Amino acid sequence: MIQLATSFQQLILATAEEGSNAAEGHGTVPGITDGFLVEWAWLIVVVPLVAAFLIAFFGKKLPLQGWELAFGSIAFVGVYGTVLFFLNATEGIVYEGTINVADIGSFAIEWGWMVDGLSIMMYFLVGVVGMLVFMYAKGYMHGDIRYTWFFASFSLFAGGMLVLVSAPNLIQLIVGWELVGVSSYLLIGHYWEDFDNVDAANKAFMVNKVSDAALFIGAIIMAVSVGSFSFDAVLDVVVHGESGPLSQYAFWAGLAIFIGAMGKSAQFPLHVWLPDAMAGPTPVSALMHAATMVTAGVYLLGRLFPFYLDVSGLFAGDVRTIIIIVGGLTLFLTGLIAIVQDDIKKVLAYSTVSQLGYMIAAMGAGAYTAGLFHLFTHAFFKALLFLGAGSLIHAVHSNNMSDMGGLRKKMPITFWTFIIGTLALVGIFPFAGFFSKDEILASVKYAGGDGQGVANFILVLGLIGAFVTAFYMARAVALTFFGEYKGTAHPHESPKSMAYPLIGLAFFAITAGWVNIPGVYTGFTDWLATRVPLSGMGDHHAESFDWPVLIISTLLVVTALVVGWRVYGKDADTQMARDRIRIPVLWPLLENKYYIDDLYMSGIVRPIMGPFARAILWIDMHVVDGIVNGVGLGALGVAKGVQSFDSNVVDGLYNATGAGTGAAGTILRKSFTGRVQQYAAFSFVGVIVIVVLFIIF
Amino acid sequence: MEWFENGLGLSLIVFLPAVGAGVTLAIPRARESMIKWTALIFSLVTLGLATLLAIRFDYSAADSHQFGTKIDTPWIEAINAHFHIAVDGISLPMVVLSTFITVLVIIYSWNHWPEPHNPKLLLAFVLILATGMTGTFVALDLVLFFLFFELVLLPMYFMIGMWGDRGIREVPVVNWKIEMRLYASLKFFVFTLAGSAFMLLGFLALYFRSADTLGYRSFSMIELSDIGAAGAFTGTFAFLVFFGLFLGFAVKVPMWPLHTWLPDAHTAAPTIGSVILAAVLLKLGTYGFIRIALPILPAEAKNWAWFIGLLAVIGIIYGSLACLAQTDVKRLIAYSSVGHMGFVMLGIATLTDVGINAAIIGMVAHGLITGLLFFIAGSMAHRFHTRDMNRLGGVMVLMPKMGLLLGFAAMASLGLPALAGFWGEFMALMAAFNPLDSLNADGLFRTFMVVGAIGTVLTAGYMLYMLRNVNFGEPNEEWIGKEFEDVDRSEWLAWAPLVIGTIAIGIFPKIVFGATNDAVIGLVERAFGG
Amino acid sequence: MTIVQFLIVGTALFSLGLYGVITRKNAVLVLVSVELMLAAVNINMVTFDVYLGDTLHQGQIFSLFIIALAAAEVGIGIAIILMIYRNRQSADVDELNLMKG
């Protein structure tokens, strides 16, 4: 029996060996780090996935119904991520481990784990924010009908996200990309008894699938041109500025991949799913739809940054113009929509879209560090705001700000942490958002000066965006925490399991920005820059504050806060406060979200689902199948026709024209007597004919 | 193990089920459990042998034919037909898949008998089908191939005709009203038979023409491939032969517009019939393309590639759109097969190693996933007595486990990465970006790639549409207060291996690629010069 | 002796059998005629066997098989005729015209 298994074992062993060979790395990676910590970093990915399965199958039997497994696994990621984070900050880590899982043609398919600055930052974010959100969710989801299932899906998400950010190649990235998509689908549709939630989940999945199709195409173009799925191979070509297939298709590959990023990072006009995704439970909105999952697009642009930065001018540099325009439009247009929302989660959702626009615009401006820095800080303060909103919703049992008001005194912890989050978001010194947003604006301005003409326009949009952000946040704070309470439930401060994570996140919302203060401490830049030699590639990183931009933006933000307070804060208790500044034309436009949803529904979804699909089915049943059945019917018809010819025409001729023809008809009919003997006779006639033929020829 | 290597083992895998069918038929009808156990044991032994085959297979020489009978085993000397069977990397996964599905089908039918109740005959048919399916995948002689190819026809015909849906089907255009099972079984039979008649003509033409090059007439696929690669068949002759083969295989696949038998056959067939049909029978056609049409007529395959690719992408879009208009769950899944097989054919049409590898893993994945979908749809129809999606709904409330499995299967079917279905779709698209160089059809195939990518979106669309209507929401009022048994034991036993297989292949695609890759590269090199 | 004379006898018997198969009304007699044809075939088989001097005697062995199969055929044939007779009270093949077009 040992012999039996040998060749199968060979297969497995061969895989393992190839894996270890591959793990020794590729040419472009400088200074591979080795050691226990990085070699076992795959645990970061695997532990949450395993936890997800364990929770799904055994969660209900555990004392805390699976929460302990979920929290344990994410805490593991958090701790491991933090250790790596500090290690990276002090020593710098570059490691890539791969396991070959198949060869197809000349392409190798590998699973792997990347441990470099960019990935470590994401591990840290997912782990730390995830840990706090999971802790929060324990209280928030208490008593939920599918408590265990929720944590299973949530762990699946964490696993998927880690698969995504640890990916050393495009295939694994796509795997993670869609895994987070499907867990997002599961969690948005968590309360699937209500079709509204199911439809929101479907919408999220479908919009993402559209962009995923583009990502597929982009990844395929890139992989086929380079001959490998590996990011290293792609970046190797880019860094060396080799002209070849990749440079030939660079624009299309870059554009397609960017469209993929647009879907996941909810960029205009593919942003429509994210506000609807707020149908999911609030912890989901905080972790997935604000802090981590939606930033995957930015992450992807960061991962392929040299390709887009395009120093050699051979690659996707042209796409960057599109990227910056999309980012600029997104940050501006969706920010405006946030002003008219009543649902507090939707305000935050549109705010998230708008902030993602900043990050994308930064990537488009060629500011790698700035974009990712904003990703980093935003994760903390937006998660904080969402959890704060969740705390409010938990208290008043409504998502609508028109049911809140005056909660300042009843929920002090929520109030103060929310204020911290708001200040971080709008970018007030010294909160986190101040540094990252400023860096983005400075970078955009730099790009404008550096020949990217459209960036100047985007800078204006960015500044207006900062104003808009401050305005809607002032409105949200005023409507929820000030004035009179307008709801019916009895609000009270949330339990400790929900309050502590708020405090924890508030801490990061204040301090996260301090890791990258121009002129003071710019560690963050170095942490991210360890993998690809960006500094040599012209990545713009501000050495000091861009004072004009800083001053203008701060002034705008403060003005907006004041205006917002003046408009909404003064008599926030009136029911109609939220409609205080109805501007004709613009207001309906915003309330209807620029009619983009309607356009998609009536322009694409309904026609395809309705008339188009029905037409195809009709064609199938009537034309394609009809031809077949028609042939069948035709054969029957011929048979019937012969019969009627026989009985009518032939007999008629018999009567009319005489015996000769009639005899023929009779003989013809006699040939169908049903007598076996006659058939035998006929067959022998055939035999004779054949024999004669054989003899003659 | 000498006996196993020299062809006896493979012969056992092929013919043991047929023997099992005979034994099953010999057992009195009343002794039902004995019948079931007999069938199960025969199928399990076959699966065991197939597993042994997979273990003993020399993966480092996947391109060579292994475990074969000797080529000089004459069978019908008069026409130089040989009994020659063997496996290589391409057929190995298919052999394992078909033996595997047979076992699962028998397990599932343990307590799910379609009416009229006749386990004996049904199981005998399943076992005969197993012989036909594995036989087709291992045959290396065209006559033998044809024999096995046709062998699956009759059991399936009877299966649909006897145990099929007795509802009335109104056929538009010709205004027939006819019992579903009769219509479907007849259509299945006529379509397939008509296709294979052309295929047989093609085989015969090859047989007679082979004498020009070889000096004697041959049905051997290996010999024909050798002379085919050397350019023995060209011109109008090759065109007509390829056309014949194309018709035979394309009907079985089925490719648009020869697909219309499929929705009817799938919908009307009893659950296990649909499963076998979807999981294995459709692959006979695609396998035929890979094993026979491409290697023997490589030059003609290049001429036809754009046409096959075009029909494939039409099938992808068309099948998906037809799904969106369905209200019948089984019909929806049936049309989804048209789309999925479109991806498989797109892969084949590129004539590249990546594309054909994609096609094979697509075949395996489709077998597992669509098999699972049909199992679940059948079980739901069994419980609800309807397949109408407007009446279903809230299955997650009534039967959470069933709903979860349906969700899993739907996700796998729409090509979720890290599940088996992804590889076939993605790699087919990848191959379409870079088809065989000598085709000079990059632009066209890249258009196909984009259309195919849109097809993946539509696929997601109809799968979510199905999940929304079947799984989610509150259950329809007519079901409230009724007890529904969630997934029972035989269902678990039959479905869990499919779920595990889907995940395993998704995470570790080497299970399939490890066998196929070398063989496919060899095939492409020989036929198209790399 | 020449081979042709035996073969001609066989052919003649075969033709007679064929005539009988076509003209006979009674099903039993149709079967009898078929037997005649089979006997004719056997003559051909054995003749060729002797003529070719086949060491395997395939002709003779095949004719033995034919005889055995003919016996089986008669058995089944008679049984079928019996069935038909019971159902229709007649063994007249003219009445078996269900296949009439």
Added chain:
Amino acid sequence: MTVSISEFFRETANWAFLVIAVPTLYAGWRTVTSNNIVRAVLYLVVSLGGTAALFFMLGAEFVGWTVVLVYIGAVIILFLIGIMITRAPLGVEADLSHDRSVKAPAALLSTVMFGVVTWALLDAFSNEAIAPFDSTSTTELGLLIFDRFVIPFEVVSFVLLAALIGGIALARMDSEAPE
């Protein structure tokens, strides 16, 4: 056509052949034309007996004896039983054949058949001689059957068995729905 009549009659064996062949053919003729059903079957006996004699002439003794035993012994009995059970008309006057409209084309067909095949035979083998009385031993045949031809032999056995069971099943089946 190189067969010369005089040459034919010069050989004594051919006289014996004619003595066998002519009654055989006559009996065959009567078998298919006789209006007495029992007589028709008895003529078949004669015809088959002639066939057996031809086999002896050709040296195929075992086949000849098999014909005698199986056909003349068993099959004829079966026929007679069949005739009796189906209450076939036993008188001479019975109308056992179709009328002339069938007979004429049938005769034509048979004649043409005979003519064509005979022509073909003469064309192909014209005057090839065979060695008569060179008998094949039964031992030899037996060894061949159980060695080289054992599988067909088994198959035939199965067919016989199936025919046996089928015959019994058919004959015993009760006619539930007489018309």
